[in-house]
Amino acid sequence: MASLIIKNGTVYDPANNVNGEKMDIYIKDGKIVEKAARGAKKIDCNGKIIMPGGVEIHSHIAGGKVNSGRLLRPEDHKKLVMPKTKLTRSGSGFSTPSTFMTGYLYSKLGYTTAMTPAMPPLMARHTHEELNDIPMLDKGSYPLTDGNWFIMRYLKDGDIEKAAAYAAWLLRSTKGFALKITNPGGTEAWGWGKNCKSLDDPVPYFDITPREIIKGLAEVNEMLGLPHSIHLQANNLGRLGNYETTIDTIKVPSGTKNKDRQTLHLTHVQFHSYGGDSWKNFESEAETVAKAVNKTDNAIIDTGNVTLDNTTTMTADGPMEYYLQSLTHFKWMNRDVELETAPGITPFIYSPKMSTAAIQWAIGLELGLLIKDPWKVLMTTDHPNGGPFTRYPRIISWLMSRPARDEMLEKVNAAAGKRSSLASIDREYDFNDIATVTRAGQARSLGLSETKGHLGIGAHGDVAVYDIDPDNMDPSKDFKGIEKAFSAAAYTIKGGEVLVRDGEIVKVTYGNTYWTNPHVDKSLEKEVLSDIEYNFKRYYSVNLANYPVQDKYVKNPIELKIDAQKVGA
Amino acid sequence: MQESLSKRCTVASDVVCPFCGTLCDDIEVDVKDNKITDVRHACRIGTAKFFSVLEEGRPTKPLIRKNGVMVETTVDTAVKKAAEILKKSIRPLLYGWSSTSCEAHAHGIAIAEEVGGVIDGTTSVCHGPSVLAIQDVGCPSCTLAEVKNRADLVIYWGCNPMHAHPRHLSRYTIYPRGYFRERGHQDRELIVIDVRKTDTAKIANKFIKVDYGRDYELLGAIRAAVNGNEINAEVVGGVTKEEIQKLAEKLKNCQFGVIFFGMGLTMTSAKHRNIDNAICLTKDLNRHTKFSIMPMRGHYNVTGFGEVLTWQTGYPYAVDFSTGYPRYNPGETSANDVLQRGEADAALIVASDPVAHFPRKSVEYLAKMPLIYIGPHHTPTSLLADVFIPSTFVGIETGGTAYRMDTVPLYAKKVVDGPKGVLSDEEILERIYKEIVRGK
Amino acid sequence: MKEIILTPKELPDVGLIAETITPDLFAGKSIGKIASLLIFAGNQRKKLGDFFEVAGKSADDASDTRIVIKGDITKVKMVGKGTKAGEIVIEGSAGMYVGEEMRGGKITVLGNVDSFAGQTMRGGELVIKGNAGDYLGAAYRGDWRGMRGGVILVEGNAGAETGLFMVGGKIKIKGNCGTFAGVHMKKGLIIIEGQTPERAGAEMTGGSIVVMGDTDILPTFAPVNEEKNPEIDGEKLKGTFQTYSGDHAERGAKGMLYKFV
Ligand code: SF4
Numbered sequence A: 001m002a003s004l005i006i007k008n009g010t011v012y013d014p015a016n017n018v019n020g021e022k023m024d025i026y027i028k029d030g031k032i033v034e035k036a037a038r039g040a041k042k043i044d045c046n047g048k049i050i051m052p053g054g055v056e057i058h059s060h061i062a063g064g065k066v067n068s069g070r071l072l073r074p075e076d077h078k079k080l081v082m083p084k085t086k087l088t089r090s091g092s093g094f095s096t097p098s099t100f101m102t103g104y105l106y107s108k109l110g111y112t113t114a115m116t117p118a119m120p121p122l123m124a125r126h127t128h129e130e131l132n133d134i135p136m137l138d139k140g141s142y143p144l145t146d147g148n149w150f151i152m153r154y155l156k157d158g159d160i161e162k163a164a165a166y167a168a169w170l171l172r173s174t175k176g177f178a179l180k181i182t183n184p185g186g187t188e189a190w191g192w193g194k195n196c197k198s199l200d201d202p203v204p205y206f207d208i209t210p211r212e213i214i215k216g217l218a219e220v221n222e223m224l225g226l227p228h229s230i231h232l233q234a235n236n237l238g239r240l241g242n243y244e245t246t247i248d249t250i251k252v253p254s255g256t257k258n259k260d261r262q263t264l265h266l267t268h269v270q271f272h273s274y275g276g277d278s279w280k281n282f283e284s285e286a287e288t289v290a291k292a293v294n295k296t297d298n299a300i301i302d303t304g305n306v307t308l309d310n311t312t313t314m315t316a317d318g319p320m321e322y323y324l325q326s327l328t329h330f331k332w333m334n335r336d337v338e339l340e341t342a343p344g345i346t347p348f349i350y351s352p353k354m355s356t357a358a359i360q361w362a363i364g365l366e367l368g369l370l371i372k373d374p375w376k377v378l379m380t381t382d383h384p385n386g387g388p389f390t391r392y393p394r395i396i397s398w399l400m401s402r403p404a405r406d407e408m409l410e411k412v413n414a415a416a417g418k419r420s421s422l423a424s425i426d427r428e429y430d431f432n433d434i435a436t437v438t439r440a441g442q443a444r445s446l447g448l449s450e451t452k453g454h455l456g457i458g459a460h461g462d463v464a465v466y467d468i469d470p471d472n473m474d475p476s477k478d479f480k481g482i483e484k485a486f487s488a489a490a491y492t493i494k495g496g497e498v499l500v501r502d503g504e505i506v507k508v509t510y511g512n513t514y515w516t517n518p519h520v521d522k523s524l525e526k527e528v529l530s531d532i533e534y535n536f537k538r539y540y541s542v543n544l545a546n547y548p549v550q551d552k553y554v555k556n557p558i559e560l561k562i563d564a565q566k567v568g569a
Numbered sequence B: 001m002q003e004s005l006s007k008r009c010t011v012a013s014d015v016v017c018p019f020c021g022t023l024c025d026d027i028e029v030d031v032k033d034n035k036i037t038d039v040r041h042a043c044r045i046g047t048a049k050f051f052s053v054l055e056e057g058r059p060t061k062p063l064i065r066k067n068g069v070m071v072e073t074t075v076d077t078a079v080k081k082a083a084e085i086l087k088k089s090i091r092p093l094l095y096g097w098s099s100t101s102c103e104a105h106a107h108g109i110a111i112a113e114e115v116g117g118v119i120d121g122t123t124s125v126c127h128g129p130s131v132l133a134i135q136d137v138g139c140p141s142c143t144l145a146e147v148k149n150r151a152d153l154v155i156y157w158g159c160n161p162m163h164a165h166p167r168h169l170s171r172y173t174i175y176p177r178g179y180f181r182e183r184g185h186q187d188r189e190l191i192v193i194d195v196r197k198t199d200t201a202k203i204a205n206k207f208i209k210v211d212y213g214r215d216y217e218l219l220g221a222i223r224a225a226v227n228g229n230e231i232n233a234e235v236v237g238g239v240t241k242e243e244i245q246k247l248a249e250k251l252k253n254c255q256f257g258v259i260f261f262g263m264g265l266t267m268t269s270a271k272h273r274n275i276d277n278a279i280c281l282t283k284d285l286n287r288h289t290k291f292s293i294m295p296m297r298g299h300y301n302v303t304g305f306g307e308v309l310t311w312q313t314g315y316p317y318a319v320d321f322s323t324g325y326p327r328y329n330p331g332e333t334s335a336n337d338v339l340q341r342g343e344a345d346a347a348l349i350v351a352s353d354p355v356a357h358f359p360r361k362s363v364e365y366l367a368k369m370p371l372i373y374i375g376p377h378h379t380p381t382s383l384l385a386d387v388f389i390p391s392t393f394v395g396i397e398t399g400g401t402a403y404r405m406d407t408v409p410l411y412a413k414k415v416v417d418g419p420k421g422v423l424s425d426e427e428i429l430e431r432i433y434k435e436i437v438r439g440k
Numbered sequence C: 001m002k003e004i005i006l007t008p009k010e011l012p013d014v015g016l017i018a019e020t021i022t023p024d025l026f027a028g029k030s031i032g033k034i035a036s037l038l039i040f041a042g043n044q045r046k047k048l049g050d051f052f053e054v055a056g057k058s059a060d061d062a063s064d065t066r067i068v069i070k071g072d073i074t075k076v077k078m079v080g081k082g083t084k085a086g087e088i089v090i091e092g093s094a095g096m097y098v099g100e101e102m103r104g105g106k107i108t109v110l111g112n113v114d115s116f117a118g119q120t121m122r123g124g125e126l127v128i129k130g131n132a133g134d135y136l137g138a139a140y141r142g143d144w145r146g147m148r149g150g151v152i153l154v155e156g157n158a159g160a161e162t163g164l165f166m167v168g169g170k171i172k173i174k175g176n177c178g179t180f181a182g183v184h185m186k187k188g189l190i191i192i193e194g195q196t197p198e199r200a201g202a203e204m205t206g207g208s209i210v211v212m213g214d215t216d217i218l219p220t221f222a223p224v225n226e227e228k229n230p231e232i233d234g235e236k237l238k239g240t241f242q243t244y245s246g247d248h249a250e251r252g253a254k255g256m257l258y259k260f261v
């Protein structure tokens, strides 16, 4: 493997407290090392900034739901195409790009890792088939556990150890990385066209509440010692006045602690910070939510910024997607998955002229700017829900520049200025903050901070270089230049290999797929397995033997073995 | 189960049936001396598929046309010739794909992209209209055990699963006991809507006969009734207004309803607009209760081809790579349109038989161009071929991924070895691809 | 106005994609530059000059540029795609997608056009002296916003799904029109002077369709009243019309069908 010396750049590596220092980075055998290797290739980065490769914690890039979104939107695909080149495959899609193209686009932005957050276990094979076709990135996926009949039954019976053993089996069967919960309970209720409207609204026929599911799964997660915390999409996404549910939700797992990271990752909180009781008085409650996040010591969030585009919404939150299409009358897909979850998809146009969209845009930025600790607020668009990930450079420019925001506030519906606090916020991110919310914080939340999201010795040789001279550029003033520079990495280096130069792909590689494999006590596992067998025969549509994802479906796997034998012992 | 079996007597269980879109995965196959001796749980047509690997006169040697006659050749020569034809062509058509694995699809798509061709699946001539409708209005749907566990109302419209998908009713929809339907079929109502009383209609709780080609009007009228609007006719498509209103009430008042539809809806009169209106009916019903809709996909992996093509290119069938990037518009880029306009100048046909199923005009064009055929059987299409490379049966002699009609992916495993020297579609296509890019 | 004359040479069977034939791309270019514009023949990247003799002179401005195509180009697709200004005259029949995504200017076809003419048109004028194929002035697959503005005039007949998902503009057909005229229409006007067999206005929620000749009206349309010499979207119609509202398969539909009596 190639060795590299990345010379003379200005380095932002918040995990190692390196804040804009001129220093050289050495890579050997795919890892960051202390000293330059003999014969290492030099890359001169004078007048450029250097960050760890971007890490994406929540982006819908692979799986059945994403593909249904693609199927649904030929008119979206026509808007952005990539022709085949000598190196790269062709592709299409603005809001739901095809797999090859997804990898190339992320790589051009300087990203080297991306997780797809919502995998129905029954469809896991599909998710992995797509992940295998996404080049340039390390990847992983989170199996959905929100409406899972086994989980709900075990938790209801107070059988937390069995729930944990089942969750361990599920991660192994799906080759999943973390436990995802989307609208807990609500997705099962959607099997009857219903929903869970508050944390204490019981799931029909299962006699368990969303609160109990969240609390139980948070405990399960820490019992198993998974790298990431539970990854939760709270109830009531997109609903008026939902900020109360959000604040309530933050407190639910507060009894569950982990010394290295949060025990709750609350996702795309922009969609969960809404006030008002009609769309006419719809307003931001980002300040209230930010306060709650500032106060908590065991929850962090990602933003789910709205970028004011014509995009495709897709979540495992079936009732939410139904509700959205009932407002827009746009085309709508629903994909309920037996015993597990209920994804839905519908296009959405965030028109800057619309008051709601403009306020949503403001909320995403307010969260980023009002939550004081950048480690607690990660930048996402919940791609493609708030907008496509290809808009990250634009969001960076908004976060770094008050004039950029002011210019937008002039252009978009005036409600954004009136019904949010954005216009009054002076804070501007610096490069260190950007590196935190796009890499270091994401890696830490994932529990992968040993090798990802930083440039210290032993880290993966994943590096992004941007054509920005921090000494001669004021991001606040030159926000257009910021957007441009972050749109096309000067270099994207993955595992010590240069994949992108001057925004163009120069090499195609396929990264690793991470999955976690916790082992619980054998006799407990056996007990749970016989329970699974019994129920599978009766209620699933496939044989149990055909359910687990076979090894051949994961290209370049990295299995994280976890000893959780104490569970059940 | 091991991947290679020679002289032992074994039972393979949890086998996936590679015949229809029901994709039953509970089949047991007995194998002795690498011969299938018994097949359990499969229906009549599924069983026949397993035994078809034993067919007399099955081709095992590649053939190539020389001076008008097909002569035996090696795989290498056949692959070279195939690559040559595709490389020379300026508008190649790559068609078929519904009866092979997703692994083979991926190679086929790579070839199509490499040679700037048009790639299309048999979807084009069965559920293509369903895709067009879904792209216009969406599709509320679910996996099949949602139906098993919850449905109290099941509608089959324009399809006859008793013949085309024999185990559909017993595995997923009518007969099985489900979590919320403990008494199986006694807890459900079956309605069949069709132009004639099919065998499925005969076992239905209710059969509604619709006039041929009037499904669209009937669907619209049911929607009007569901949405509380007047119907401006006494009889629509042969069904009285009262009956339509009664049906609408029934649909609104079930707990969990589902519509399955087939080619009786996709291929008659209003075609994709039938499906469009059926989907919109399903959407309307979700204002009152829970309702889903699903196409009865025919070939076992026609769904998988759509999935792979969609994630790799953005589009589910009829993809044209001539401009270097994927372009899609059935009506222009679909196989029959490309043929009938006389655009295609070479064809690669995999795992399907267009000569038997395409309109005459298309077949006439196919007959004129260099044609490569890959498949396990002699077929009317293979008879027209200039290069014929026989392949193994996926899901019997070769493992591979297939997607059920509800898009659940399954691994269809291998139960016996294929005939000596016969490669899989996947391997053949990979070799052709490598031959095409060799030296580039 | 300055004119560029394109005379087709022998055109290959594989069909050409010629989205570069538009006044916007011709304006300000020399004959040589125009002749070297990209055209796809199957998977081959070719030059416009490979298939057309190019003569005349272009203006600096698209709006002063007229392209005249001498003869049939039925194998040529996408002529005039995205035209914003200027004029194209095709003195023969044309292939698919004539005037696709057109925004301004004028395209006249003396012969027939194949399907998808005026797809997702936003403005300008598309005149077809002969017949049009299916999906005239229609949306692209999946788009719920089809033709948004401009005028399409067909002197002959048009095919099925004319004006699919139309949200603005006008389509006038002097002859007959295929089934599903104005399907899913939301706004705009379609006038069919001949007959259209059935299903006009299917699933429409707004806009107007006028049918002078025979047609079977869907049972989900409701008769409203009779109107004499109505004026719709600025078009003055002569005669008495039975009006219907629909399509009431949809909730709250406000489409109008005018049938000449
Ligand atoms: S129903 Fe279809 S999949 Fe099932 S056994 Fe019969 S042919 Fe095979």
Ligand SMILES: [Zn+2]
Pocket (backbone or CB within 6 Å): A058, A060, A117, A118, A268, A314, A315, A382, A385
């Ligand atoms: Zn999400």
